Amino acid sequence: MKKKPNLVKINRWQKFWTPARILVIGFASLILLGGILLSLPIASENGQGLPFHDALFTATSAVCVTGLIVVDTGTYFSTFGELVIISLIQVGGLGFMTVATFVLMFTGRRIGLKERLLIQESLNVSSMDGLIRLTRNVVLFTLAIEAFFAVILTIRFAQDFPLGRAIYYGAFHAVSAFCNAGFDLFGDFKSLADYVGDPAVNLSIMSLIILGGLGFTVMVDLGRKAVARKHRLSVHTKLVLIMSFALLVIGTLGYYQLEHNNPDTLAELPAEDQWLASAFASTTARTAGYASINYETMSESGQFWTVLLMFIGASPGSTGGGVKTVTTLVILLFVWTVVTNKEHTVVYRRTVSPRTIYKSLTIAVISAMTIILATMILVLTDGKEFLRLLFETTSAFATVGLSTNLTPVLSDSGQFVIMIMMFIGRLGPLTIALALAARANKQKGDVKYPDGNLYVG
Template identity: 40%
Template sequence: MQSKIKSRFNLTYAKLSAIGFIIIIIIGAILLSLPISSKSGEVTPFINALFTATSATTVTGLVVYDTYSHFSPFGQSVILVLIQIGGLGFMIIATMFLLVLRKKIGIRERSFLKESVNTIHIGGVVRLAKHILVGTILLEGIGTIILSIKFSSEMGVKAGIFNGVFHSVSAFNNAGFDLMGRYEAYSSLTKYSSDTVVNITIMTLIVIGGIGFVVWEDIYKNKHRFQKYQLHSKIVLFTTALLIICSAIAFYVLERNNLLADTGVKETILSSFFQAITPRTAGFNTMDTASLSEGSKLLTMILMIIGGSSGSTAGGIKTTTFIITILSVISLVRHSNDLNIFGRRLEDNILKRAYSIITIYITGAFIGMLFISLIQPELALSDIAFEVLSATGTVGMSTGITRQLNVLSRFIVIILMFCGRIGSLAVVMAVAENKNNVIVKNPLEKIVIG
């Protein structure tokens, strides 16, 4: 099916991915705008339904309505499905249906699937897709059981199970949507800031979902034998651990005289680690984001830019891109032409791709900030920057201005969330694909840099 479409319309994976997500978002927006999707039984304005559908499909978590207070169980279920599709990627979902229907998966479908999960080799990609589906069901299932037991004691069995499923899927896919409006609107997980079970379960799901499918496969095959992991997996695991530990310490230092001033030791530790993990595209919060110190907000924005890992449910420039830029600085300082890590040398053109991703990402974010500042000058620039980076990194954290955005500003955020999920570089490649490859090179000439 996909091969016929591709041959007829000459679709690249970037274009197919963009079109696929647009279709899913529009269907979701139509469903969410229906009276059956709201608790009041009224039609939800389409721009707000589109915003919510985009936020769910791009696993961002920015909301213009409190999910529990505004949406009916049907609407909440639509959001849940959109999160799952958006987190796994529609190509994996499509592969699942092809496998169920026992349809042949051709070379082009495998090629699309390879790009969807960001794996290096096309061989074994269908097996990897199966493992991803099984792993997702297993991990979300474990999270659901733990959270359902916890929530059922407070909400009743039926509501507890639904909340367990919803928050497990939302956490694993790094979506950040919650149903805690039953206690206080837009409160996220602040009620559970000192709850060990909820914190550890949500944090574990976020981290596992954010390290990437390829890393899962590596861990599954090689278990604890770290030396046998692929270089990609080693970089991801090392960088993820380093960012979590360093960021948790930094948040404690920055908030010890602010939000953590009157908390106990357990809550301080849990809050510091949660705040270190959630900005890397999860979107939940156990502390009031608007009340964070300026230093903590800056650190949060830096983590939102970095994001999770390639081929995962997370957004941002990705951990591998981040570590490559650090390696390039080290290489330049040492007057070395190579990028070396874990006893391996990286390919020469990877730095060009990394800097292209960062440049497009930052440029898009600044353009978004500029336009929203022009449209709504009454909003503080720091809040706009936080909102834009949260949207571009598909994070979902906000200082509270999402509901203050007008229609035009909301549309800008919708575009940013979409580009953040598809990948800024992929979007540019889809729009500006050039088939006329230039064989003859221009004359070489040096310029001064720095």
């Protein structure tokens, strides 16, 4: 007689594999695979292989589309190593479930409910309606945008490098910029410093960063608007566009005001280049990681301004990190509602649900507490300047990748903290919390207790 399967064990096993846990384990597995590949002798120029902890750090930074590095990407890694890195960036930026779903669609395989739940969690959308079509559009839009700007960058880089290298550099940096990763191949940890006043490179990279940071649902919504003029943009899309534009303008003005007299950043540049560098800094601080000026020699006020912009980050459902633009705007609108003694938080004649407000506040509080805790740990383990440590931890959590050149000299324990911060930041603090928490027992009804008299403020 065949033994009947233990249904209790199977049920428990199925309950364990929640979408949040699958995403966490999936990203961790991808990082581990990337670390193994980058530690191989073939991945380095010297043929000796990168120590595994450094390889794992690099893989984490690539999969989490951050850009913080412990070895110089352009000079240390071989072509094989660079291709591994850009592949990890592309999969990490899109999300491994998005890529897997697109492959299944391409091969004609059926996509079940469990896969759809994973995609929904990965893309951070509220409904499963049209989810497969959205996934297809996300991948096609991404490849089209990357290809378009890869051509532009190739034309520009062809003036400085042989054609083959120009094509390679154009494709690499187009993917890295759109995924908000910030990895570059120019060597010596200098990022885009050689192109600080170059309009073609700056505007192309900025456009890629902005498009990648808007969010996939917003890009699809804008695509529909471009095709059908009568299509009405969603409230979410409008808020993302308004907040993104406002942050870009405010960030640019802030950098110019704080740094235009600093000879180590903007003061030595022509006036037009100062504005271009300020706009680039404002764009890249929102989770991209490319740098055209030196953040180590930036004023303390400029560094703290960068921390604030990094904390806000990109938009929901994008390749970027941070608490997100809409989250920040919802909190500001809620504060305004309380200050003006109104009952409901309203935007574009739509009421923001209490659940959305609570979620936004939870994300902001958990994010701030995580950054503070990580910074204090680094103060104890490495004892560097507090502001620079705060800068690095915020950059890691928001998956930005900007650095005051502190990450490569951190202790092993300090770099491990940065790795954890990148991982939490890419998946989101709520996803990590849901993955770690046991599934709550469903009660037949919610119990309403008497109100407690608490005094705040």
